[in-house]
Each structure stands twice: as structure tokens, then as C-alpha cells.
Amino acid sequence: MICNDKDILHVMIEEARTYTQGGEVAKYIPALAEADPSVLSLAIYDGGGPCAAVGNTDETFTLQSISKVLSLALALMDRGEDEVFSRVGMEPTGDPFNSIIKLETNRPNKPLNPMINAGALAVTSMISGSSTEEKLGRLLTFIHELTGNPEIRYDEHVAKSELRTADLNRSLAYFMRQHNVFEDEVEDLLDLYTKQCAIEVSCEDLAKIGYVIANEGKHVQSKRQIIPLHIARILKTFMVTCGMYNASGEFAIRVGIPAKSGVSGGIMASIPHGIGIGIYGPALDDKGNSVAGMKLLEALSHRYDLSIF
């Protein structure tokens, strides 16, 4: 089993680490530019003992776009499919994650899917709660349940850094508010969204969340349904079609695993009915995906025959 192959995983991560030199850390959120680009870590969770973890596993990082999978799960549980998909579509874009272009050309003017920034802002507006604190608290409680780690919080430094510089997301939000995608005050929504993106995890936390999504939404020990089965399926499907943005098609061919990336360098992957994988490698390619993380997932997929296709 893959989790027992620690020596092989050590070799694989050091091979993949060479690719970090071909990437760059995200700079448009100033706090993310402080990351060390040579870092790479991997955790694999199979529901048994502890995660198999190799590389720089002590490093923690912010979820960034990986949080979009979890806010979508919560919004779907809160509002149901009909309401959520009346405000956000189900189609991949082929555009970068922060692109504005299809918001204007698509009719009606709703964002094309929940994984791009526009769609994620619309989804975050559908998390139930009477205040930002309550909505964020519900999201954190959900993540505590998924990971079994009640210590998870958001990183205030990263959240503030993004809020100060998030003018592109502000434009997306103002455009959507004008077109009645949501009614929230834009600054309140941006405040919640940047805190959601700044939730801080380890690659082991990520592997555990990936495992629950992989295994039909069931809690690891108690087998309690944390995410309804049909919602866990929706999440995996979006991870396949939109999870790596405008690299999703190539990633499906080369790797073939439902996965979601974030600009901090995290990747969460879920093999249906199988393992959860968490990766952290902050050196990114030009599409905003961890360059060494993708190479590592490709190598794992080939070696262990993990493609779902």
C-alpha cells in the first residue's frame, strides 16, 4: 500500500523538488511572497493510522482557492442545489482564475463555476449566518470536523494582506452585485472571503479533508455523514472539471485525479473510494498551480495507477 512506501515517497518528493526551481511564489498577495519556493511536502491519508507524510511537513500554509471546495459544500448544505446553481454555473471557463471577461459575455451574468474567483465570491455570499464572524465560525467548525483538528484558525496577516490588495476581486463583486447575483455589501463579502482563503492548514489536514471528500463525505472514525453523498460527488466533479483552472484538461489527461489547487501552493486531491492527498509547494507555474506539486501528483498517479479514467 502507498502509505507504507515511505522510502519510495521520500525519493519521489526529492525528485519532484527539482521542479520548484521552475516556478515562482505568488506575489499579488504580498504576504504569500514571503514563502520559501524550495519547500515541498506531501501527506497521504488512507483512513487507517496517521498520514504518511514526507518533505517539509512542519510547514503550514493558507487554503486560498482550496477553500472554495469547502465553502461550496457548506453553501450547498445551507441553501440546496437549486438556489446555489441559480447564482453560479457548472461549466469550466478555460480562463485564468481571476478573469472577469465571461462575467460580461455570459448570459445571464452569473459566474460560470464555483472554482473561479467570481463564482467563489457568489458561493461565499450564500453561507448562512447573521454576521461575518458567525459565517466564518461555521466554516471553521466544518473544517475542524473534516480534519479532526480543532486548532485550525485563519492567518490574520495573510487575510489583511489580501484584503488590502484585492481590487480585482472587488471589481468582480461589484459587477455581480449590480447584476443581482448577491445583495451583500461588497466590503463585508471581501472580508469574509479573504478570511476563508487565509484558513491555515498543514498538508496532513489537507489529506484528511481530501479523504472525506473521496469517501462519500463520511467521517473517518465515526462514519457519520459530514457531507451528504450527492454533495461529495458534486465537489469531486468540480475538482475534475475546474479544480486546476485553465490547466484542468491537461491535468485530467496527465494525472487523472480530482484535485483543487490554491495560490499558496497547496493541492488537495481525492481518489474516489480511496486515499486523500495533501501537497504544499509554493513555487507556482504561470496558471497559479504548484509546479512541483503537479509533477509529484503525476508521478504518484503513474506509479500507483491512481487515474480515475
Ligand code: DON
Ligand atoms: O482570490 C484570490 O485571488 C485568492 N485568495 C485565491 C486564488 C487562488 O488560490 C487561485 N489558485 N490557484
